[in-house]
Amino acid sequence: MAPISTEELHLFHKTHREVFCFLIFKLHRDLTQSLLVMSLWIWLEHNGYPDINYKVMDLPYTLANALVTEAVSCLECIEAENSHIPNNGGLPITKGLTQKDISLKMFNKKRYTIIAGIKSVLKNICARIFADVLQIILKSRIINRVRASGGNIFDMHLTVPGFPHPLFGKFDISTNNTMNLDLSDEKIWMGNGPCDDVTDDDKSMFLTFSKGFPVSEPEVRYLFTRTYGDCVQSLSMGSAVVNDQSLFAMMILKSVRTVDQILNGKRVAKLHINGKHIWVRKYERRE
Template identity: 55%
Template sequence: MPPISVEELYTFHRIDREVFFRLVITLCRNPAQSLLVMAFWLWLESIKYPKFVSKLVALSDPLINSFANEAVSTLRCLEMEDDDIPESGGGLPLTTILMQKKISLHFFRQKRFTAIVGIRCVLNNICARIFTDILQYLLGSANTRTCTSSYPSHYRPLVVPGFPHPLFGTFTIPPINFEELDLLDPRIWINMHSYYDGATDDDKTMFLTFSRGFPVTKEEVLHLFTRTYGDCIKFLNMGNGNVNGQVLFATMVLHKIEIVDEILNGKHVAKFRLDGKHIWARKYERRDYI
């Protein structure tokens, strides 16, 4: 398989690049926010809303700006730790009209962690490769902010203000020669059905707590979750017991990020009952995460 050139990569993503250019150059939107908006739209295409960006490119700049604002409201919904969303479900009227399919903030709340991982993977595997020259033009120096049709041919490491993002982490232009990329590398082409290859065990880990005075065994926990969600557990670690020997917490690594959302069902904490014993499950968060 012949190596890919940067021109081929940019040609394949011509429409995505045009929309991103209009966001950051024509509309002068924040680069970091615009990267997340593009990653969100491209992830949206991968699940159940095909050709979303292709439909955007034909719209006027003010309309694209309005769609971007709607995307930002969705990203902010993903950042919220509480369970509050509008009673109406948080309608996204423009996106609904464009795709002729109802969609709301409630939909993304139900798929919160699936969306976070998917958007993060698109951001670093796709956006970091296809928008490099535009970002270099925009951020490379203080004197390159006037509109021009040409971009510098030599890139240097970029720091995009706004990253690391508290939810989506770092944004790094990969230190790789495009000429060495294989045309079959799935990270380059957008026609993947899933971006979850980048999900870590931390992404897929749940933190479980148990009621004091009601001991829960490892076998009971395994039975509870496999009965409901099938063969979903990769690893279950029961925590240390207290002075009475009772285990009060556990960490559970799942096979798929989607199961995290199924368990939480849009909530911050899910509550289960097993033979009169209560089990609480929430998303595990590393203490040293930045």
């Protein structure tokens, strides 16, 4: 199978490209915000909400703008420590457009699943299908800025403002003009969508224990296996030991969805095993 060309990729994602340009040039939305909104909508497409990208440009201007504002509120809900969720769910236009039960509560409950999904969409889809549009916009901005300052243009390093993002990480504009597709790869035929290539960091959790109440590795494994099934990929008890007791542990799960199940919309979950407390939170790597 020959690699997919840029033209073929653009044709396949024609609607996504049109909507992205619509957000920037018609609704005059911020470039970085538009990129994140598109990533969110594409993730929703792959998770049972297929209508947004195909209907947004048919909406009246004010309604389309309000729909984008709802998408931004979804992103803010993911990022915020504590989000207020209105009684109507906060997404009436999105709900009406998709004819699905969707609210900000979902973005609170599935926070880390959606973060991993958006990261995957940014890297695997948006970096490829919007590369030419982003290059045109960013180059134009640099040229205008340099001309205004009276400088000379030599080497233009294109970076999208706002990246690396505190939640979604790096975003590198793809310069490849072809995309390899191995049709013998079984994953292509299994209906897998974005979020299937999550990293171990996406699935990692940090556990802490109380001094004087030692928790063993078998106890930790039993606690999570009993509640969430065969979910533990690896478990490392902390090397910092006080009175023969590990005070923390690092756990990598098999699925990022289990992270959200454990936390249930909270930043820290308090669990119990044999009368002993275990505090669990999402592991965040510090660069």
